[in-house]
Amino acid sequence: MSVAYDIVAQEAASARALSALAPVPRSPIAPAQARLLASVAAFTHHRDTDALDHSLALSLAELAPARAVVLCKRAADGRRLESLVRCAADAQGLFCLHTGAPIADDPALEPVWRCMDQQQSFAETLADEHRLYVPILHEGRALGALQLESDTPLDGAHALAEGFARIYANYITLLNESERDKLTGLYNRRTFERHLQRLFDHPEPARAPHERRAGHAGPDNVWLAIFDIDHFKRINDTYGHIYGDEVILLLAQQMRASFRQADVLFRFGGEEFVVLLAGHDEAEARGALERFRQRVASYLFPQVGHVTVSVGYALAAMGDYPETVIDRADKALYFAKEHGRNRTHGYEELVRRGALAAEPVSTGSIDLF
Numbered sequence: 001m002s003v004a005y006d007i008v009a010q011e012a013a014s015a016r017a018l019s020a021l022a023p024v025p026r027s028p029i030a031p032a033q034a035r036l037l038a039s040v041a042a043f044t045h046h047r048d049t050d051a052l053d054h055s056l057a058l059s060l061a062e063l064a065p066a067r068a069v070v071l072c073k074r075a076a077d078g079r080r081l082e083s084l085v086r087c088a089a090d091a092q093g094l095f096c097l098h099t100g101a102p103i104a105d106d107p108a109l110e111p112v113w114r115c116m117d118q119q120q121s122f123a124e125t126l127a128d129e130h131r132l133y134v135p136i137l138h139e140g141r142a143l144g145a146l147q148l149e150s151d152t153p154l155d156g157a158h159a160l161a162e163g164f165a166r167i168y169a170n171y172i173t174l175l176n177e178s179e180r181d182k183l184t185g186l187y188n189r190r191t192f193e194r195h196l197q198r199l200f201d202h203p204e205p206a207r208a209p210h211e212r213r214a215g216h217a218g219p220d221n222v223w224l225a226i227f228d229i230d231h232f233k234r235i236n237d238t239y240g241h242i243y244g245d246e247v248i249l250l251l252a253q254q255m256r257a258s259f260r261q262a263d264v265l266f267r268f269g270g271e272e273f274v275v276l277l278a279g280h281d282e283a284e285a286r287g288a289l290e291r292f293r294q295r296v297a298s299y300l301f302p303q304v305g306h307v308t309v310s311v312g313y314a315l316a317a318m319g320d321y322p323e324t325v326i327d328r329a330d331k332a333l334y335f336a337k338e339h340g341r342n343r344t345h346g347y348e349e350l351v352r353r354g355a356l357a358a359e360p361v362s363t364g365s366i367d368l369f
């Protein structure tokens with residue numbers, strides 16, 4: 001018995017070894033399946049959320065097929081839509097991508113909200129257009145929705161769109177985790193450069209194009225501000241790290257409540273935070289930063305009481321190296337710390353009044369990220 005068993009086992013092992021060496025016979029794959037797999041592979045290849053969003057809309061528009069696909073994403077607070085990506089065929093049938101911020105209370109977005117609230121797909125037929133709405137669900141929550149538009153009924157696209165929505169939800173959750181700080185949920189330093197570039201490309205995303213100032217063509221100015229909690233070591237030493245962490249968490253909440261939707265908030269590490277503000281002039285940027293500083297100073301942190309922050313900021317001009325701008329804001333922050341803390345200082349303002357020496361323009365290419 002045992003010999004026979006060994007022979008059978010040996011034969012099985014050598015068959016496995018042979019099959020490992022022999023070329024695997026390729027079973028024919030339908031072109032549609034091959035295209036689908038290629039699309040999924042291409043779209044899960046991306047490591048940044050913007051590229052992933054674009055790829056999802058494009059893949060679905062091509063495969064559905066749909067005249068247009070709109071990806072609507074909900075903001076973290078769940079109460080508003082944060083971004084729209086629309087992929088639509090032009091007159092030549094080529095797909096073009098448009099990104100933008102939804103207008104609050106836009107009635108055209110009512111079916112999108114219905115789809116997210118009911119967490120269910122549904123189809124609608126308008127005068128000469130068929131529409132399909134599919135929620136993007138993750139752990140019982142709708143992260144957003146897909147809207148497909150076509151001249152013909154989209155019945156066949158239902159399963160495809162739902163499958164894509166599931167893959168997208170899993171993947172975007174992983175990406176979000178890698179882009180955000182675990183304690184506060186703010187963006188981490190890794191994604192800073194991409195956000196800076198995006199602000200230059202799409203200034204003031206919270207406003208609709210018609211709301212922008214007439215004749216305003218290029219990007220608005222962008223300021224980079226660094227906040228540092230004053231005497232944070234003392235807070236840790238007096239109350240312990242758990243309370244220290246709570247101060248960091250509550251400060252992040254204060255940041256979210258104080259800054260506009262268009263401003264981008266980061267935790268750079270430790271007790272250091274960064275905000276990218278798109279604005280018209282320095283007075284506007286300074287006003288927003290001062291409001292935040294005062295808000296923190298008057299907030300009562302549980303157990304710890306009053307906490308203050310020092311703020312340094314600098315103009316991020318198009319073409320500046322991010323590390324140069326960070327360095328300037330850091331110098332202004334250092335000045336604020338040196339001159340009493342709980343203050344806001346701008347690098348350009350300090351240079352203008354001779355309190356800081358102007359730095360030569362950096363021509364290096366150090367990559368800090």
Ligand SMILES: Nc1nc2c(ncn2[C@@H]2O[C@H](COP(=O)(O)OP(=O)(O)OP(=O)(O)O)[C@@H](O)[C@H]2O)c(=O)[nH]1
Pocket residue numbers: 228229230231232233234236240241242243244245248269270271337341
């Ligand atoms: N609780 C907590 N503490 C942190 C974290 N990251 C950094 N720290 C602490 O933050 C403190 C920072 O101290 P310092 O850099 O000396 O600065 P400071 O005491 O805030 O003083 P100034 O910045 O000069 O006002 C250190 O004690 C770090 O251990 C964190 O994630 N949680």
